[in-house]
Amino acid sequence: FPVRAAVTEPKYPVLYGLECLATAAFKGLVAGPLVQGKLYQLSMSGGGDGLAGRVKMLHLFGASILCGSFINDFVSGLTSIVTLGAYEAIPFNNHPYLSASVSELWSKRYNLHVHTFLKDTTYVPARRAGFSKDSARFLTFAMSGLLHVFVARHAFRRGYFRTLAFFLSQMALIRMQEWSRKEHKDVPHWARVVETYSLFMPTLYLYGGLFVEAYPEWAENNPVQVPEFAKPFVKMLAYKMGIELESPILA
Numbered sequence: 001f002p003v004r005a006a007v008t009e010p011k012y013p014v015l016y017g018l019e020c021l022a023t024a025a026f027k028g029l030v031a032g033p034l035v036q037g038k039l040y041q042l043s044m045s046g047g048g049d050g051l052a053g054r055v056k057m058l059h060l061f062g063a064s065i066l067c068g069s070f071i072n073d074f075v076s077g078l079t080s081i082v083t084l085g086a087y088e089a090i091p092f093n094n095h096p097y098l099s100a101s102v103s104e105l106w107s108k109r110y111n112l113h114v115h116t117f118l119k120d121t122t123y124v125p126a127r128r129a130g131f132s133k134d135s136a137r138f139l140t141f142a143m144s145g146l147l148h149v150f151v152a153r154h155a156f157r158r159g160y161f162r163t164l165a166f167f168l169s170q171m172a173l174i175r176m177q178e179w180s181r182k183e184h185k186d187v188p189h190w191a192r193v194v195e196t197y198s199l200f201m202p203t204l205y206l207y208g209g210l211f212v213e214a215y216p217e218w219a220e221n222n223p224v225q226v227p228e229f230a231k232p233f234v235k236m237l238a239y240k241m242g243i244e245l246e247s248p249i250l251a
Contacts, residue, residue: 002113003079006088013085020077028070033224033234035064037245043215057212058205069093090116100192101181102173102200118144134175141167152210159210166206173199223251 010016039060042048048057072092079089091112099105107115122143126136145167152159177199181187187195211218224245226234231250238245 002090003075003087004090006083006085009085010080013080013083016085017077017079017081020073020080024070024073024077026070027067027073029226029230030234030237032064032067032070033226033245033250034238034241034243035060035067036219036224036249037238037243038241039064039212040216040219040249041244043219048212048215054205054209054212057215058201058208061208061212062201062204066093066096097197098193099196099200100189101177101196102170103177105196105200106170114144114147134171137174138168138171141171148207152207156210156214159207162206163210166203169203169206173203219249223247223249225251 039048039057042053042057042060047053069092072089076089076091079087094109094112096105096110099109118140123136123140126139127133131139142164145164148167149160149163152163177196205212235245
């Protein structure tokens with residue numbers, strides 16, 4: 001993960017580093033395996049069938065994506081401790097569930113590594129070439145869609161059109177929200193967050209649904225990696241939560 005000079009040095013870098021390490025441990029050793037276990041259980045029991053089941057699995061898939069950033073949290077904590085806050089790892093996410101607009105979600109909160117890559121390779125060059133702001137944003141989402149079509153091709157051998165449609169639909173949501181915000185400027189922040197979530201989640205199934213529909217085989221082919229010392233504790237939690245966390249999804 002890329003490291004840079006700290007934009008704002010933490011007041012207590014060691015304490016901040018330990019907090020990041022604790023977050024990484026929770027995501028990687030506890031929350032991530034439990035979420036995957038629940039996804040597998042739903043897919044095997046039929047609980048993921050139907051509209052309600054798909055919605056439940058889609059939300060769990062979103063949670064698994066957030067848990068997947070535990071490596072970045074680990075690097076952030078280690079960097080802060082070793083450099084005493086002078087350097088920081090560029091974050092992967094910035095609390096995406098708090099996004100007050102779809103534009104904020106993609107530009108400031110989710111997958112900041114890919115955002116920076118697409119901004120430098122597509123958006124900025126397009127603007128320099130004379131494209132309007134909206135045209136440059138559309139090209140950037142199209143490029144992101146093509147990159148993820150590559151993922152769909154190698155992971156699922158299907159879903160190319162719906163993957164591209166998902167990313168292009170984000171531009172439509174952004175323009176719709178921008179128009180709405182001009183007409184209704186006094187909407188409270190919490191309502192904007194709820195609106196953004198309500199608009200984004202239905203479109204997420206276009207791409208995220210590929211993963212959801214691949215269960216239970218996806219979990220069996222990508223077992224959760226849990227160190228031996230943590231397995232008894234994680235299995236105990238899973239048992240208390242009614243989640244079966246055993247082979248073949250637990251490596």
